[in-house]
Amino acid sequence: xxxxxxxxxxxxxxxxxxxxxxxxxxxxxxxxxxxxxxxxxxxxxxxxxxxxxxxxxxxxxxxxxxxxxxxxxxxxxxxxxxxxxxxxxxxxxxxxxxxxxxxxxxxxxxxxxxxxxxxxxx
Numbered sequence: 001x002x003x004x005x006x007x008x009x010x011x012x013x014x015x016x017x018x019x020x021x022x023x024x025x026x027x028x029x030x031x032x033x034x035x036x037x038x039x040x041x042x043x044x045x046x047x048x049x050x051x052x053x054x055x056x057x058x059x060x061x062x063x064x065x066x067x068x069x070x071x072x073x074x075x076x077x078x079x080x081x082x083x084x085x086x087x088x089x090x091x092x093x094x095x096x097x098x099x100x101x102x103x104x105x106x107x108x109x110x111x112x113x114x115x116x117x118x119x120x121x122x
Contacts, residue, residue, distance in 0.1 A: 002065055003051050009072045010047040017041035020083060031086045036079035043075035043104070050111070063114045067107045074103030 017040030024033035047068050054064045077100030081092040091097075 003054065006047055006051055006065075006068050006072065010044040010051075013040045013044035013047070013072065013075060016079065017044060020079065023086075028086050032082045033086055036082040039075050039104075040079045043071045047071050059114050059118055063110060063117075067111045067114065070103050070107035070110070074100045074107060076100070077103065 017037045020033050020037035020040065024031060024037060050059075050064060050068045050071070053059050054061060054068075077092070078097050079100075081096035081100065084090060084092045084096075
């Protein structure tokens with residue numbers, strides 16, 4: 001069930017990333033919307049790839065699910081804050097984008113650790 005929810009969220013992230021990319025090109029050029037779009041698009045693909053690795057039993061389930069959820073949350077926080085600043089003129093909440101970025105960094109490091117553990121385990 002969690003895997004299907006993550007895949008659905010990856011679809012939402014991909015769609016939102018495309019919407020932000022279009023807005024960056026046509027509505028608000030020269031803003032940080034490009035970065036927000038890329039953050040969502042890249043992490044949508046990462047979630048899909050992570051689900052595939054999880055389904056192949058390449059990674060251990062609990063830490064992999066934590067990483068996938070963190071990718072969704074971190075990218076959403078980062079992109080939402082940038083979109084709010086662009087369209088509403090204020091932040092989502094103080095330090096939302098840096099918090100999202102920090103979550104993403106921690107998630108990528110956890111992914112690396114999970115992969116190393118899987119390598120050592122075999």
